[in-house]
Amino acid sequence: MTASCAALAQPSPGPGPGYDEYMAKKAATDKWKESPYTLPAAPKDSDLLTYTVPNGSRDLNYAIDAKSVSVGKDGVVRFTSVIRSTQGARNVTFEGIHCNTFEYRIYAIGQPDGTWSNARGSHWQVINGYGPTAYQSALYNDYFCDNKMVTGSAADIVQNMRYPDRIKKPE
Template sequence: MTRGGLLILALACGPAFAGLLVDADSDWKEGEVVMPPAVEEARLRAFDVGASSPNRFFVDEGSVSVGEDGVVRYALVVRTAGGAENVTFEGIRCATGERRIYASGRPEGNWVAMKKSEWQAIGGNAYNRPRAALAWDYLCDGPAPPRNRDHALQLLKQRRDHYSSGGR
């Protein structure tokens, strides 16, 4: 079976298998990563993670980009019921079902790069559930990323619910 065939088979079997793939494109190289502007309340778009959680999840629409490398980058905001907030700048590779956290946001609006930032498989566990929802239910169409930033923003407005229905 070809590498492409393995990718399609793994994605059809579900997101848990997608991360087990060897990189679908061995020549792939990540493009330059540029930190977005500070998160702004007015640009936050809530999204549903498809599981009960006391937390609320948002993407800062001003931070969304789709690189020539196929990586969808965005600022993720997680707010707890107790009022705590966690802000991270992240990326998703639809082609491999992986995610990466580039930086952590600080209350004053600046970004601090993560000391250890590597591509990791997206799982459906509680910690990764917002990333899985973004990848499987909003941003990725199988191994294909959104066409561009406008397309990504359009997708964020509509939930496809592939993950919870067993699709992918």
């Protein structure tokens, strides 16, 4: 009995399973650099792809501009978001979603004349599945990302948004 207690009292030989993988991912994230981006043209109504936001407001209609979708070498999906209220208000933003970290960033705000204004204090923030940013969670989970990886090229993402019934989801 003394020998077994002594064995239990010995320190473990290492940090445990998964530690090396965790440290490799942490090192990769620490070294991550955001790629340069270019602001897209103002969205046209004919290029908008609508989608459902399960936890979003029923008074809002959500869409992205198909022509603005890009996938950077940095693993960020960039796109123009167009959110309209049933009362006629329209918010246009150019944003990015980083699949590896479950974060979003608003780069610019669309103006009524079709120009962009840089977003003040633009920085990466964690996506919230509820409230005013629930649409980013819906895009992350349903179209842009899978297992912290981008689901494919910009063309793949647009195709999946045009034909959402074709996306295979685990049961």
